[in-house]
Amino acid sequence: MGKKYWLMKSEPEVYSIDHLKRDKKTYWDGVRNYQARNFLRDQVKAGDQVFFYHSNADPSGIAGIAEVVREGYSDPSQFDSKDVHYDSASTQEKPIWYVVELAFVEKFKEIISLDQLRKIKGLEKMLLLRRGQRLSVMPVSQEEWNIIVK
DNA sequence: GCCAACGTTGGC
């Protein structure tokens, strides 16, 4: 199977592309939405490419690129009762939530803002641009990826 | 900070 493409959202005040650049690599924790979880658990594979999206930002938009270096495994934050992502319903044997590990690849010179994305031809159907769409992990088609990288 | 859109919860 070929390489796949994703978009993952983070609030830059919590974790930005600059943090990833500094850390070189991180695990993407705190995803607490079942649809996004299913992507992390079942579909995101090592080598896949990821757009790092800044949400709740000024401006919001795609800030750079990361690469998946480790596939889905149990999110440690779900077992930590002091963590905001703690989930008392989850057990070590049957974890509910998953993370993947990402490595820094590239930071764009300028963020590609939501506004700009909406104006680019060929992205009209992009999941990110759908009204009311709130998934924090979502697939990006190869066509969309190529258009945006260009 | 507001609020639209959507997901989740829980009473029935």
Added chain:
DNA sequence: GCCAACGTTGGC
């Protein structure tokens, strides 16, 4: 299983 209430996301 329906659906109102509530919580969260995220653009503005």
